[in-house]
Amino acid sequence: MFEISLHILDILQNSIKAGASLITVRLTLKGNMLTVVIEDNGCGMSKEFVARVCDPFVTTRTTRKVGMGISLFKAGAEASGGSFSIHSREGVGTTVTAVFDISCIDCPPLGDINGTMISQFVCHPEIDFIYSFTTDKGQMEFDTRAVKQVLGDEVSLDTPEVMQWMQESIKEELEQIEANVN
Amino acid sequence: MKSIQELEAIRQRTLNTINMRKDNQNTRVVVGMATCGIAAGARPVLLKFMDEVANRNLSGVTVSQTGCIGFCRLEPIVEVYSPDKEKVTYVKVNPDMVGRIITDHIVNGKVVEEYTIGYYEKNNK
Numbered sequence: 495m496f497e498i499s500l501h502i503l504d505i506l507q508n509s510i511k512a513g514a515s516l517i518t519v520r521l522t523l524k525g526n527m528l529t530v531v532i533e534d535n536g537c538g539m540s541k542e543f544v545a546r547v548c549d550p551f552v553t554t555r556t557t558r559k560v561g562m563g564i565s566l567f568k569a570g571a572e573a574s575g576g577s578f579s580i581h582s583r584e585g586v587g588t589t590v591t592a593v594f595d596i597s598c599i600d601c602p603p604l605g606d607i608n609g610t611m612i613s614q615f616v617c618h619p620e621i622d623f624i625y626s627f628t629t630d631k632g633q634m635e636f637d638t639r640a641v642k643q644v645l646g647d648e649v650s651l652d653t654p655e656v657m658q659w660m661q662e663s664i665k666e667e668l669e670q671i672e673a674n675v676n
Numbered sequence: 677m678k679s680i681q682e683l684e685a686i687r688q689r690t691l692n693t694i695n696m697r698k699d700n701q702n703t704r705v706v707v708g709m710a711t712c713g714i715a716a717g718a719r720p721v722l723l724k725f726m727d728e729v730a731n732r733n734l735s736g737v738t739v740s741q742t743g744c745i746g747f748c749r750l751e752p753i754v755e756v757y758s759p760d761k762e763k764v765t766y767v768k769v770n771p772d773m774v775g776r777i778i779t780d781h782i783v784n785g786k787v788v789e790e791y792t793i794g795y796y797e798k799n800n801k
């Protein structure tokens with residue numbers, strides 16, 4: 495995977511498959527360290543399963559025998575001198591945390607994180623998302639529930655104009671906190 | 677957050693057109709988004725479809741995603757479902773191909789043969 499934001503997109507697919515109704519993605523940039531936390535309230539995993547899930551040969555998918563998402567994310571973080579952890583509870587949800595040292599030459603760029611997030615808001619209007627980004631300059635927090643509240647029941651998040659509004663809104667706020675990691 | 681009034685206005689405009697939209701039958705564009713698809717470049721393809729649909733103001737076209745479609749080596753894969761027609765599967769799609777899929781196929785109903793899985797399989801044996 496060439497970008498951290500592509501790993502995030504991939505990990506989000508796990509949360510979606512797990513039936514989550516609320517997914518939170520938090521990015522925090524402190525000095526050289528970028529911490530990514532992805533939390534969902536999906537079906538979770540048993541203790542034994544989580545213990546094995548970083549192994550690429552562990553998957554519940556049926557179209558092929560290897561699941562690569564988590565093991566690739568872990569490898570990406572560790573190769574950059576960062577760290578990785580995953581916590582899960584059956585019936586409660588899952589939290590995946592990855593830390594990247596962005597000064598390390600082996601660290602992939604963050605890439606189009608807004609594209610990752612907005613594509614998911616639009617593809618899954620039924621799921622609530624919180625997307626936050628914290629830097630030394632402050633915090634941006636975008637909660638799709640606030641947007642849905644304004645839009646009411648008849649207008650969905652996948653309305654093209656709404657998508658463009660979200661894009662601009664997030665971009666503006668990220669500029670204010672100087673969240674440019676690349 | 678960017679001005680809420682603006683979002684309010686979008687809501688009003690959309691509500692005004694929503695009744696029209698209901699009459700249109702939907703075309704669905706589905707992009708494969710498993711690890712294989714994402715690694716092969718599915719995200720820019722998905723975003724390009726979303727942008728084009730928004731910019732050309734195509735009502736009645738929805739863009740969505742699915743897990744692994746089962747042909748990992750042919751990703752990014754895009755499926756187009758039109759009412760009363762058979763599903764069309766495009767393979768190894770990149771953002772530069774999106775414009776033609778939209779103009780030829782989705783707007784004018786003419787499948788872009790050379791992007792389809794059938795064409796690919798026949799010419800890459």
Ligand SMILES: Nc1ncnc2c1ncn2[C@@H]1O[C@H](COP(=O)(O)OP(=O)(O)OP(=O)(O)O)[C@@H](O)[C@H]1O
Nearest residue numbers: 508509512538553554555561562563564588710711
């Ligand atoms: N957030 C989650 N909630 C519940 N189960 C999860 C979650 N994330 C992963 N899993 C379980 O762990 C397995 C391995 O995940 P991983 O992302 O590594 O591979 P995959 O999703 O199976 O396949 P791929 O990511 O290659 O498309 C999944 O099949 C799923 O059963």
Ligand SMILES: [Mg+2]
Nearest residue numbers: 504508563564
């Ligand atoms: Mg996965």
